[in-house]
Amino acid sequence: xxxxxxxxxxxxxxxxxxxxxxxxxxxxxxxxxxxxxxxxxxxxxxxxxxxxxxxxxxxxxxxxxxxxxxxxxxxxxxxxxxxxxxxxxxxxxxxxxxxxxxxxxxxxx
Numbered sequence: 001x002x003x004x005x006x007x008x009x010x011x012x013x014x015x016x017x018x019x020x021x022x023x024x025x026x027x028x029x030x031x032x033x034x035x036x037x038x039x040x041x042x043x044x045x046x047x048x049x050x051x052x053x054x055x056x057x058x059x060x061x062x063x064x065x066x067x068x069x070x071x072x073x074x075x076x077x078x079x080x081x082x083x084x085x086x087x088x089x090x091x092x093x094x095x096x097x098x099x100x101x102x103x104x105x106x107x108x109x
Contacts (some may be wrong), residue, residue: 005034006048014047023047064102071095 006015015036019025023040028041029101037044041084079085 002074010035010048010051014051018047060102060105064099067095067102071099 015025018038018040021040023038026037026039026044028037029035030049033046033048033052035046035048038047039045071092074088076094079088
């Protein structure tokens with residue numbers, strides 16, 4: 001479960017620089033995380049939720065990239081023996097299933 005409200009690190013690295021950049025902290029809070037909402041250039045937003053969403057997307061992208069590397073590695077080294085080939089292909093199918101799940105999760109966020 002995601003932490004409620006900003007952590008001390010998030011306050012230092014996200015909220016403080018945002019205030020220094022001219023964003024205005026509002027007297028309302030994010031219903032999702034409890035962090036203060038901000039307004040800048042006419043847009044009201046939760047900087048903590050946006051940061052966490054970008055961070056999670058980056059982590060998922062890293063997993064996706066590693067799975068694609070493994071899939072390519074397996075595709076480029078298919079064995080000749082039928083039993084080994086079947087095992088190889090089953091692993092490739094599992095990797096493809098995982099990739100599809102990750103992409104589906106990315107779309108739901």
